[in-house]
Structures are given as structure tokens and as C-alpha cells.
Amino acid sequence: MIVRQVCMRQSRQLLALNRPRVFSRFLSTDEGRFTSIPEIRSASEPEQYSRDASKQKFRSLGSAVKEPYEPEDILRNPPTPGDITLELLLASQTHLGHSTSRWNPQNSSYIFGIREGVHIISLDVTATHLRRAAKVVEEVAARGGLILFVGTRKGQKRIVVRAAELASGYHLFERWIPGSLTNAQQILGHCEMKVVNALDEVLPQFSNGKNSTAGAGGAAEEEEGAERPALKPDLVVCLNPLENVVLLHECALNNIPTVGIIDTDADTTKVTYPIPANDDSLRSVGVIAGILGQAGYAGQLRRLREAEHGRLTYSPTFSAKET
Amino acid sequence: MFQRFLRPQSSLRAVSALSKRPASALLPSQTRGLHNVPKLTHDTQFKENGIPELLSPEAFDFAWTQYQTLLIDKLNLLTQDTVDADAKPGDLLIKYSKRAEMASVFNYASMAHNNHFFFNCLVCCSSPTPTQIPEKFAKDIVDTCSSVESLKLDFLATANAMFGPGFVWLAKNLEREGLMHIFCTYNAGSPYPAAHARRQAVDLATHSPNTALGNQYAGSMGAHAQNQKTLAPGALDIQPILCVNTWEHVWMMDYGIGGKAEYLERWWDRINWQVVFDNYNAVSSLKGARAAAGRNRSVSML
Numbered sequence: 001m002i003v004r005q006v007c008m009r010q011s012r013q014l015l016a017l018n019r020p021r022v023f024s025r026f027l028s029t030d031e032g033r034f035t036s037i038p039e040i041r042s043a044s045e046p047e048q049y050s051r052d053a054s055k056q057k058f059r060s061l062g063s064a065v066k067e068p069y070e071p072e073d074i075l076r077n078p079p080t081p082g083d084i085t086l087e088l089l090l091a092s093q094t095h096l097g098h099s100t101s102r103w104n105p106q107n108s109s110y111i112f113g114i115r116e117g118v119h120i121i122s123l124d125v126t127a128t129h130l131r132r133a134a135k136v137v138e139e140v141a142a143r144g145g146l147i148l149f150v151g152t153r154k155g156q157k158r159i160v161v162r163a164a165e166l167a168s169g170y171h172l173f174e175r176w177i178p179g180s181l182t183n184a185q186q187i188l189g190h191c192e193m194k195v196v197n198a199l200d201e202v203l204p205q206f207s208n209g210k211n212s213t214a215g216a217g218g219a220a221e222e223e224e225g226a227e228r229p230a231l232k233p234d235l236v237v238c239l240n241p242l243e244n245v246v247l248l249h250e251c252a253l254n255n256i257p258t259v260g261i262i263d264t265d266a267d268t269t270k271v272t273y274p275i276p277a278n279d280d281s282l283r284s285v286g287v288i289a290g291i292l293g294q295a296g297y298a299g300q301l302r303r304l305r306e307a308e309h310g311r312l313t314y315s316p317t318f319s320a321k322e323t
Numbered sequence: 324m325f326q327r328f329l330r331p332q333s334s335l336r337a338v339s340a341l342s343k344r345p346a347s348a349l350l351p352s353q354t355r356g357l358h359n360v361p362k363l364t365h366d367t368q369f370k371e372n373g374i375p376e377l378l379s380p381e382a383f384d385f386a387w388t389q390y391q392t393l394l395i396d397k398l399n400l401l402t403q404d405t406v407d408a409d410a411k412p413g414d415l416l417i418k419y420s421k422r423a424e425m426a427s428v429f430n431y432a433s434m435a436h437n438n439h440f441f442f443n444c445l446v447c448c449s450s451p452t453p454t455q456i457p458e459k460f461a462k463d464i465v466d467t468c469s470s471v472e473s474l475k476l477d478f479l480a481t482a483n484a485m486f487g488p489g490f491v492w493l494a495k496n497l498e499r500e501g502l503m504h505i506f507c508t509y510n511a512g513s514p515y516p517a518a519h520a521r522r523q524a525v526d527l528a529t530h531s532p533n534t535a536l537g538n539q540y541a542g543s544m545g546a547h548a549q550n551q552k553t554l555a556p557g558a559l560d561i562q563p564i565l566c567v568n569t570w571e572h573v574w575m576m577d578y579g580i581g582g583k584a585e586y587l588e589r590w591w592d593r594i595n596w597q598v599v600f601d602n603y604n605a606v607s608s609l610k611g612a613r614a615a616a617g618r619n620r621s622v623s624m625l
Contacts, residue, residue: 057605058562059413061443062435063358063395068409 074283075162078290080298081134086123089130092287094277095121097264106268110276119264121276129275130288133259134295136273137235141167141299144314145234148172149289150247153240155282156289160239163289167296168200170233181250184230193228195317198307232256237292239285242266261288356399357409360391361439365447374445377586377593379577386573387442394435401428412436413515420518429521434511437490441568446595456596460603467503478505478567479587485509486526488570494561495603504561507569514563519555564602565594 079088089095097103097111097119112122140147147169151160157173164171180187195206208228236251238244241260248270251258260271261279268274278284303313363369369387373380398415402408407415407428415432419425446454456464461471468474474493482491489509496502508514512523567590574586 057602058440060411061439062361062412062432062437063398063439064361065409065411066357066359068357068411 071283074286074290075158078162078166078294079287080294081131081138081291084127084130084134084291086127088287089123089126089277092283093281094126094284094287095123096278096281096284097121102265104265104267107262107264107266107276110262110268111264121264121278126275126277129273130277130291133237133273133275134291136257136259137167137237137292138295138299138302140235141169141296142302142313143299144303146170146231147235147237147296148233149237149239149293150176150244151239151285151289152176152243153285156239156285159282159286159289163237163293163296166290166293168300169296176244176247178246178250180247181232181254181256184232188230191230193231198312198316199304235259237289238271239289240279241270242279245270259292261285356395356403358395358398358402358412358435360388360395363387363442368447369442374593375448377445377589378573382573382576385576386568386570387438390572391435391438394431394438398428398431398435401431416513416521417515417517420513420521429513429518430511433513433518433521436513437508437511437566438568440563441490441566444565444595444598446593454594454596457600460596460600463501463503463603466501474505475591479584479591481505481507482567482569482587483584485569489523490514490566490568492563493565493599494563495606497560497562497606503564504559514561514566516555516558516560519558562602562606565599 095112099117100114100119103111103119110121110125112120114120137147147164147167148171149160149164149167149169150172151157152173152175160171160173163169177187193208195203197203232254233251233256236247236256236258238248238258238260241248241258241262242265248258248260252270257272258270259273259275260266261284262268262271262274262276263279264276266279268276275288277288306313369380369383371380373383378386398412402410402415407418410418412432412435416429416436419429419432422429456471464471464474468477478491478493485491485507487509489507489512491505491507492514494504494506494514496504506514506524509523509526511521513521567587569583569587571580574582578586
């Protein structure tokens, strides 16, 4: 058998090396990925994600490897909304839908076509919806809203925690307890609550934590010992809406907007801002959650910058007069 | 499907492909390499003046620039479009140390690593006096080897005794504070315990493989010894900190075919002891620290 040595290149999932800088009209402050302002908690690479320096030193001797792929980079340095490109989405497998027999026909406008018995999601549609969702997250964060990131599948814990960390929001990676919104006082009524000022500094005289000395002289509106109404999130980002139907229903009952990753077999009407993408791949979910986390970070940055200049982007619960 | 058979997965086929087309003859569009020749700290000075008192600029060009480029090109050709395309040489050599069919990849990765290690440990400027050994390090050397001179004698004797080409290593013992080891690796053998199958520490004509680096300390083997998965039974947990390249192509140009001893003597005066000390400090021999490192999510293989 004569084998001709043809110069062959297997197509490879590659992030575009020289990404053209998309005009980031979604970011009000284009300061690069992580700007750490001393007063504001810096979201740069936290210690648990950084590489073990001593081992890297010897392991990398011998050649300077250009842009090695490291799965941890999704958590260390998530992409920003400005980095959304079709190449990124393709490389993260966001276009892979489910088997054609499992589709939800309502999603037909999101689907590009079929390949090997599987629906392929249109990446430009994904990009559009993702940018919209990122804008929503950023604006909610900029107005001091409470954002809850939910991802209950196996392996999504670190992704969800990282996104919430970036956006100064909240995370949920275990099962949602039904009634946490509709029966909030019962389920979440005993939770510690804190009151913060415009610069996110905790005001202990209003907060009713387990250790705080509540009541003395502050919070004139509450009686001593009564519980405050449990808080509800202002935005819920759900990474697996198929498994969180109860959560999304409760959010709808309480007029809480939701963002969700809608696969070809998911119900697109269950969320307010669907992102048609693959919800089964951790890489895909990691990229999307990372982008939304970064959007939240940008929003928080903007809000705190405004607060430094004395401008409040939301209407406060208490104002200075009432103390 | 046909493409799968043509992809050079077998090392023999890959090497035969290389023999038909030397690396330099391939157009840039036909090769996609993620490996690049690393930049030495004193690259420009070395290129102009060589390593003063040790290697002439031509010899440096031969032993580093050309040779490392060759190793990198071959590594690229062997690993491009495979899962190992962006793997660091240290990871590659450990991964393939137990697989004879991937010996080619191991060889080039290990050689690239060892060569870079060697050139990293050399001093740059032509200072007449050799660099000083840092105080604490000298103390540790005296504890282990009774004096710096005896370390030098041991080291150079090992290097001179090697009949074939290879490397000689000074390594820090990670289980006992202050203990160091000298051993050699022939050809492209690796000093790392995780790659013990390809250490190549002995000339098989004169010794059996088991005589090298025995560990006679308590706790070195058995079910509760550290790092059981990566180490050979009874292996030493060490980290190399200094090496000398005894391949002929490094010294033959300047010292002639019989000049190995002189080359080794001159090399000792050209060691950058600060780098060696940094390597020494980079790895902790404390058991607590190593256990904590093992809890990291990233796989620690060295």
C-alpha cells in the first residue's frame, strides 16, 4: 500500500490568536479585564486558581510554548463580553445541540442546521443573545441589584461560584429548595442580613446578623426581635433551566427576570432572556457564566465609581436622615 | 477516516517523515508549531561573546541556537495536531517515560529540557573570578559533602567517568533537609523521579539498572510512603538543581576530542550559583508543604 505523505492538518478547536478587538460598546469603562481599585475588592486571579509556581518553573524548561490550552483559564481569566466572537463560541462547543428527535420546535429560529443527527445552534444568534444577557447583568449590577447565579449540575459548582464572585452576587450549586421565593419568610427568614452603604461597607447597626448587636438606637421602622422580610434576588442567571423548572416558575411569580442557557431541547419561554447555547458542555457553560460574571464585575465597578463621586445609582432603603 | 492513518502517530513513521524532509526545508505554512526556542536570560550576550572562558560564540551557536532549534522543530513535528501539541516538555517527558513506542517524543522533550537547564545555570559576563556560592547554600553543601571542593571532585569525577554522552546532575533530596545527590543520566535520560523508567543513569554494559540511586531510608517504600504512584519502589524524591551537559557537540569544537576534562574544570568556574540557589529554594523539602501541594487541583507530576 502506497501511502502518500500529504501535508495534513486536522482541524482543531482553536481560539483565534489575534482576535480583532470588538468595539466594546457594552462596557462603559473599557479598562481591560481586571482593574483593581484599592477600595473595591479586586477580582483578579484568586489564589486557589493560580498556578503552582515552583513546579511550573521546572516543568516548562525546554521550550517556550505559545498559548498552551489550560482548562483552568476559564476560571482564572474568564472572557469578557467584549471578547465574544464566533470563534470563541465554536471552540467552547456552544453550538452543539441535542439529537434532532429531542428538540423543542419553539427553538427552531435558534437552530442553524443538522449535522450527524444533532441540531447545531446558530452561533450568531447565540452571540446576540449572550451580549444582550451580559448587558442586562451589567446594568442590574450597576444599579445595585442582587444577582443569583444558579448551576446545579455536576461540575458547575466552581463555575457558578467564580461568576458570582466576579459579579459580587450570590451562587447556588445544590438543589433549589422549592418555596425559597414563594415561602421566603419560612425558608430564608432566619438568614443573616446585612445593610451596606453606597460604598458596600457594612453598617452593623442595621444588620441583624447572629453576632451583631441589633436594635440599639437604629432601625426605627422595625420592632425589636421581629424579622425583616426575606430578600429576593433582582436577577437570576440559571445555567441549567431544564433541571430548575421550579426555580424559574417561582421567579416568574415574583416578577424576577431570569437569564438562562437554552439548549435545543429546553423550553425557551421559561426564562426572560434566553441564551441559545449548549448547556451540557462544561466548557460552554464556563465561558457563558464567565462572560456574565465579567459583565457583573463591570457593572459593580461602575456603580462603585459613581458612589465614590457621591452619586447613587439606586434608591436606598434607608437614607441618612433616618439615623 | 483515511486521514487517521496518515497522521504520524507512530514515532517510527514520524522519524521517517523527517528523514525525507529536513525540518528547515518545510515551508512555514506547512508547519504549525506551538513550541519555540526559549529565550535565555543572557541570550544576546551569549550570542555575541559566547560563554567567556568556556564556550566560543561559534560553539554556543552550535550547542544552543542550532541544537535547541533542531530539538524544538522535531518536537513540533512529532506533536503537532495531537493532544500533546501544547504540552510543556516537562509534562511530555513524564507522560511518555514508560512508553517505549513514544521514545522519540520523550527523547526530544527530555533533551530540550536538559539542554535548557544546562544553559540556564551558566554565568554571563566575563568576570575573572567565579561567582560566589551563597552563604546558606555553602553551609548545606558542607553538611552534605564535607566541603565545596569535595563536591567539585565528586561531580567532575562522575562526569569524567561517563563513557558516553549525557548529563550529570546535582539534585536536592526532598525528603531530608539539606541532603543532596550527584548522579548522571546517559543520552537523554531524565533525572525526575516521575520519569524513573527513562532515567538511564547507568551504562548497561557495566552495571545493572537497579544499582542507581538506591534509597535506604526508612519510609521510602511500602504502602504509606509518599508519592507511591509516581515513584519507583524505593526511589528517592529529588529535584535537580544543577547540571552539566557532557555531550560531545558542546565541547568538542573548542577543546578537541580529548578535551572533556578541561571543559568540565572550566565549567565549574562558570556556574551561576545564584540560579542554583534559587532552584534549591524553589522546591521545599518540608513534608507539610508537599502534602499541601498535592491537594492542589492541578496534577503535580514532578
